[in-house]
Amino acid sequence: MTDTLRYVPDVNLDATLVTPASRTGNVSVPQSAPMTASARRSTVLPRIEWKGNRPDVVPFERERFEEVRQLGQGGMGEVVLLKDNDIERMVALKRLPEGSDLDRVLRFVEEIRTAGQLDHPNIVPVHDVGVDHLGRYYFVMKHLQGDTLESIIEKLRQGDAATHARFTFPVRVQVFMGVLNALAYAHRKGFIHRDIKPANIMVGPYGEVTVMDWGLARRPHQPDAVAHTATPVPTTTSLREAVSLQTQMGAVVGTPLYMSPEQARGQHDAVDVRSDTYSLTVLFHEFLFLRHYLEGRESLAEVLSGVEKESPNVFTHQSHPHQPPVPVELMWFVHKGLAKDPAQRHQSVDEMMQHLQGVMEGRIEVQCQRTLLKRGFHEALRSVDKHPLAIMAGATAAVGVVLASAAHLLMVLLG
Numbered sequence: 001m002t003d004t005l006r007y008v009p010d011v012n013l014d015a016t017l018v019t020p021a022s023r024t025g026n027v028s029v030p031q032s033a034p035m036t037a038s039a040r041r042s043t044v045l046p047r048i049e050w051k052g053n054r055p056d057v058v059p060f061e062r063e064r065f066e067e068v069r070q071l072g073q074g075g076m077g078e079v080v081l082l083k084d085n086d087i088e089r090m091v092a093l094k095r096l097p098e099g100s101d102l103d104r105v106l107r108f109v110e111e112i113r114t115a116g117q118l119d120h121p122n123i124v125p126v127h128d129v130g131v132d133h134l135g136r137y138y139f140v141m142k143h144l145q146g147d148t149l150e151s152i153i154e155k156l157r158q159g160d161a162a163t164h165a166r167f168t169f170p171v172r173v174q175v176f177m178g179v180l181n182a183l184a185y186a187h188r189k190g191f192i193h194r195d196i197k198p199a200n201i202m203v204g205p206y207g208e209v210t211v212m213d214w215g216l217a218r219r220p221h222q223p224d225a226v227a228h229t230a231t232p233v234p235t236t237t238s239l240r241e242a243v244s245l246q247t248q249m250g251a252v253v254g255t256p257l258y259m260s261p262e263q264a265r266g267q268h269d270a271v272d273v274r275s276d277t278y279s280l281t282v283l284f285h286e287f288l289f290l291r292h293y294l295e296g297r298e299s300l301a302e303v304l305s306g307v308e309k310e311s312p313n314v315f316t317h318q319s320h321p322h323q324p325p326v327p328v329e330l331m332w333f334v335h336k337g338l339a340k341d342p343a344q345r346h347q348s349v350d351e352m353m354q355h356l357q358g359v360m361e362g363r364i365e366v367q368c369q370r371t372l373l374k375r376g377f378h379e380a381l382r383s384v385d386k387h388p389l390a391i392m393a394g395a396t397a398a399v400g401v402v403l404a405s406a407a408h409l410l411m412v413l414l415g
Contacts, residue, residue, distance in 0.1 A: 041063070041064040041065060041130070042061050042062065042063060042064055043060065043061055043062055043063075043064045043085050043086045044061075044086060045060075045086050046058055046059050046060050047059075047060035062085060063085070064084060064085055064086050065082045065083070065084060065085070065091075065093065065140075066082060066083040066085055067080055067081075067082055067093075068080070068081040068082060068083055068090070069081050071092060077094065077095050077096045077097050077100070077104070077108075077136075078094070078095060078097070079092055079093065079094045080092070080093050080095075081143060082140070084140075089143075090143045091127060091140050091141065091142065091143050092140070092141050092142065092143040092144070093138050093139070093140050093141075094138060094139055094141065095132065095136045095137065095138035095139075096108050096136050096137045096138070097136065098134055098135065098136060100136075100137075105137070107215040107216070108137055108215065109137070110214075110215065110217070110218065111213070111214050111215040111217070112126060112129055112139045114191055114214045114217045114218075115141075115214045116129075117189060117191075118185065118186055118189060118191070118214070120181070120182055120185045120186075121181075121208075122178050122179070122181050122182035122185075122209050122210055122211055123182050123185070123186070123210065123211055123214075124141050124142055124144060124202075124210050124211070124212050125141060125142050126139050126140070126141050127139075127140040127141060127142070128140040144202045144204065144210055144212075145204050145205060146202050146203050146204035146205055146208070147202070147203055148198060148199050148200075148201060148202055148203075149175070149198035149199075149201035149202075149203060149283070149287065150197070150198035150199040150201075150240075152167065152198075152203060153198055153286060153287060153290060156290050156322070156323070157290045157291075157320070157322075158322075159321070159322035164322060164323060169288070169326070169327055169330070170360070171207075172287050172288060173330070173356055173359070173360060174207070174360075175203055175207070175209055175287075176280075176283075176284050176287065176356070177353065177356060177357075178208075178209025179196075179201055179209055179211060179280065179283070180280065180349050180352055180353045180356070181209075181353070182209070182210075182211040183196070183211065183276055183280065183349045184348075184349040184350055184353060186217070187273045187276070187348070187349055190219050190220075191214075191217045191218065191219060192217065192218065192219075192220055192271065192272065192273055192275065192276050193211070193214065193216070193217050193276055193279075194216040194217060194218065194253065194254050194263070194271065194275065194276070194279075195213060195215070195216040195217075195254055195255055195258075195279075196211075196258060196276060196279035196280055196282075196283055197240065197255050197257070197258040197279070197283060198283055198286065198287070199240065200212050200213045201283070216253055216254060220271065220272045220273070221269060221272075239255075239256045239257050239298075239300065239303050240255060240257055241255060252264060252265075252266045252304075254279075256300055256303045256304060256307070257282070257292060257294060257303060258279045258282050258283065259275075259279065259304075259307050260274070260275040260276075260278035260279060260307070260342075261278070261307055261308045261340050262275060262342065263275050263279075263307075264304045264307040264308055265308065270342075272342075273348060273349065274342040274345060274346070274347060274348075275342070276349070277337060277345055277346040277347070277348070277349060277352060278337065278338070278342075278345060280337070280349070280352065281333075281334055281337025281338050281345070281346070282338070284333075284334060284337070285312075285314070285334045285337075285338065288326045288330060288334065289314070289317055289320065289326060290320045290322075290323070291317075291320070293310070293312040293338070294306040294307070294310060308340070309340075311338060311339075311340060312338065314326075314331045314334050314335050314338075315328075315331055315335070328368065328370040328371055329359050329364045329365070329371055330359065332365070332367050332368075332371065333352075333355055333356065333359070337352070
């Protein structure tokens with residue numbers, strides 16, 4: 001089994017960890033390494049001292065990264081907060097534990113190389129990579145501020161007034177658009193994420209959205225080194241954590257509650273960008289309705305069966321007690337995205353973005369009586385902006401007719 005390490009700023013994680021048995025492979029996994037000159041990084045920038053009005057450059061060398069505290073811990077290692085004494089900023093360092101097995105090393109290396117190729121505002125950037133004095137692989141990344149989407153959904157579910165005031169339905173759509181932006185870029189670069197879930201989305205204090213944890217990302221239809229080293233997962237594994245296991249049908253890699261049907265069946269060669277669009281829709285469904293569509297299923301077998309067979313009827317969902325009903329046009333969006341047949345769901349993230357952009361601009365696709373009414377209402381509003389004088393004249397004429405009719409009726413009644 002492999003676990004995903006959640007990076008939660010300023011929060012220590014209390015996750016149940018299951019350590020996989022050691023496995024061998026065709027690569028050498030370093031268990032430890034002697035301290036070298038490159039293991040401990042030193043600052044290179046000098047200190048600037050002023051002598052009166054004259055600046056003086058003084059060579060100044062000390063350890064570059066100063067460890068502040070742990071930010072998160074999981075089966076893939078840990079994330080710690082560092083102070084970069086050269087650039088004078090706070091950064092996050094993610095490192096493998098000592099003696100990591102083949103699965104962890106493969107995933108870690110792929111995560112670094114994938115994230116390193118994805119230069120996008122909605123993807124956490126990699127600053128540096130190395131091996132520390134204990135022989136542990138690590139990479140340095142931006143220290144993200146804010147909350148995971150998982151924690152935001154939980155606050156919404158509990159009825160937190162401030163969170164509901166901040167995350168109205170239009171704002172939730174904007175947050176989701178940030179996630180879609182990141183995935184659209186990654187797909188254009190040739191990568192699928194395969195582990196989209198609320199815990200891997202960070203929302204900053206100013207609304208900035210970042211997609212994290214690219215450890216399971218790969219190019220479609222290419223060999224998956226992690227899948228080939230997968231082993232059975234114990235029944236105690238959290239269904240919200242990434243797993244790797246072998247089934248009779250094939251290798252299953254991902255997070256059970258957010259997998260696409262083809263992913264849950266272990267159909268490795270069938271997993272493409274449409275698998276990500278399914279997982280994205282599951283995430284958006286939970287963000288909107290504040291419940292997972294497989295809520296109540298507790299075992300891995302039940303969840304995998306539900307992913308394959310259960311199609312939720314979003315139109316019959318009762319409103320959550322802490323929020324108004326979900327807009328019907330968003331219900332139709334989710335309904336399409338959760339199609340079990342890949343050919344019936346959203347075919348690309350770009351298509352999803354175009355659909356939601358239309359919704360935000362009032363260009364609602366007519367699919368039922370309610371969407372017909374909302375489409376007509378938005379068209380009327382746009383007409384006011386396009387033809388203000390004509391609309392005003394028509395409205396004035398209509399009011400005049402109503403007043404004249406009312407006066408005539410009053411005269412008739414008064415006889």
